[in-house]
Amino acid sequence: MFATLSDRLTSTFKHLRTRGRLSEADIDATVREIRRALLDADVAVSVVREFTGKVRERALSAEVSGALNPAQQVVKIVNDELVAILGGDARGLNLAKNPPTVIMLAGLQGAGKTTLAGKLAVHLREQGHTPLLVAADLQRPNAVTQLKVVGERAGAPVYAPHPGVAGEDEVPTGDPVAVARAGVETARSRQHDVVIIDTAGRLGIDAELMTQASEIREATQPDEVLFVIDAMIGQDAVTTARAFADGVGFTGVVLSKLDGDARGGAALSVASVTGRPILFASTGEKLTDFEPFYPDRMASRILDMGDVLTLIEQAEKAFDADEAERMANKLAGGEDFTLEDFLVQMQGMRNMGSMKKMLGMLPGMGQMREALESFDEREVDRIEAIVRSMTPAERRNPKLINGSRRARIAKGSGSTTTAVNQLLERFAGAQKMMKQMARGGGGGMPGMGAL
Ligand code: GDP
The missing domain is CATH 3.40.50.300 (P-loop containing nucleotide triphosphate hydrolases)
Known part of the structure; x- marks a missing residue:
């Protein structure tokens, strides 16, 4: 369903993702690509003209947002405008007061x-x-x-x-x-x-x-x-x-x-x-x-951005607001993201329901459908068991975890030292990313980078 259009639009946004700031020339280039993608998909010329006009105008006047980076902002604008051309709010059948x-x-x-x-x-x-x-x-x-x-x-x-x-x-x-x-x-x-x-x-x-x-x-x-x-x-x-x-x-x-x-x-x-x-x-x-x-769901499907809004809503519900603020302050203050934080966030993730369902709402998952299908929910249990087998000191400073500690953690969590190593490596990557995000200021949802 709209696969070609979807591919064309998402590849347009890919060019944007790496950029820190969008100039007017960037926006014009993007709008041109969007126009071509829509015309090639047979969208009516009058609709394309109005659509691209609005996207350009809104992108140019977009305010700096703490939550979205400039590229994400363009995606959001395109999404909003797509929803609008698809008719805005969904409506069901009008049923007569006096049947039939x-x-x-x-x-x-x-x-x-x-x-x-x-x-x-x-x-x-x-x-x-x-x-x-x-x-x-x-x-x-x-x-x-x-x-x-x-x-x-x-x-x-x-x-x-x-x-x-x-x-x-x-x-x-x-x-x-x-x-x-x-x-x-x-x-x-x-x-x-x-x-x-x-x-x-x-x-x-x-x-x-x-x-x-x-x-x-x-x-x-x-x-x-x-x-x-x-x-x-x-x-x-x-x-x-x-x-x-x-x-x-x-x-x-x-x-x-x-x-x-x-x-x-x-x-x-x-x-x-x-x-x-x-x-x-x-x-x-x-x-x-x-x-x-x-x-709205059709627009999300076309943009392969999953159901991000629902995801954010659920995240807001699942993650304790105080906790999120504490985390944000901590990272902003240059403190490290620790395995203890990781554990807290894991619990937040769980509150959000099944991991698979959640991953399905993340952008770009259209291309990862196969991986998603084979995603094993129990992986979360395994990760949690490993982190729980560590001492608080180890969670705060994973560098303490030497060979014998690894063996103890593996045994305590019913896993293997290889699994413990993998987790520590992944965590180190996540930690690095959190640091970069804290430096960059915003540009993502707290906690999402950890996986
Ligand atoms: P009508 O002349 O408007 O009543 O159209 P029909 O209901 O007879 O459908 C024409 C042909 O299109 C039939 O062979 C249907 O099986 C087929 N068809 C109807 N809807 C769909 C659909 O959503 N997808 C596909 N692939 N075929 C459909």
Whole structure:
């Protein structure tokens, strides 16, 4: 999902990471690279222009921050602006006060509407709703049958016309508007609290399609009109979205086929271009390949920065504020970071929940997914056992730890002298880093450098 864009953006930031201060020329060069990455990913030109303009302006006026170095600040700005073009705050489905809630699906043929009807039904059923699917796509041969199959898999009944048969339900045939209207009535009488209307699409935008969709909208007064857009169609996504926005109007967007490796950037422009939020993402052919869309999480994924904000929030909760301040003062005063401090921080880490989950929130972990998968939680236990087997004096001054002390510590912690050596080496590295950080002033989170 947006892998190429993600790689391009993160490599842009890599150039920034080593620099201490950003000049206007640095910022301009970065903004140029961001612009190219977005355009190459098919993000709409108008969106790119606005985006890069804002990033440049904010980067130039960025205040000196104690918490973030200049490079991190640029990443944060890009993140904020990405969240904004993706629609800002996440929003769920608008449910009607007086059921049934009517949801109409619109989009081109092949966009993924019928599949989405099933996915939505599963999603809604999980939340205790009783959706009814309505087959108002009478254009495409097999569309009705396809919806019936999908409905069956999703465990939701389907209201569908029987061509040529005046069935017991007296389902009107041939007229999608009448089918849609009757479908809503049926939902009401059978007490389904949500109706999902699947409508016909064409291979391209045409007037007849727009008229029909508008008529269905008019007849059923939907609470939500969801425009389904295939993320793989590239630049056409924006044109199509504009045409539907003008021709039918919609209340929300669903991005489908986000599992494809297409450039996908056009889909990212849809919210910004139409001013309508993206509600869901479809990520495969299975009914469970579906997720609510969170602009902030998507931005983090694209920037491979993990969920840093959540991480910081959790860190603030987990690390005692007084303790953090004591540590900061200590380091600022030129004192050494000791194994005792290390132990205190280890406990803080534990409070933050599983190490794996935490590491997953750290920036750059996208490229380390494999390492993360093989990360062994018990490693933390082993490290803690080793540190606990040391005397307080040893923790304060690891130089005391000679051969016989090493053997004693290894024995006491049920590990090996090699493991003790490794830990001491890693600790020495962390200590050096903490010293540099203290000298540099800020530029990281207290404690994070220790691992
Ligand atoms: P409709 O014409 O808009 O109703 O589109 P369909 O629901 O029939 O989907 C068209 C094709 O795209 C089908 O083969 C679906 O299985 C496939 N499809 C739908 N959603 C996704 C998705 O999120 N990912 C992938 N890879 N395929 C999808």
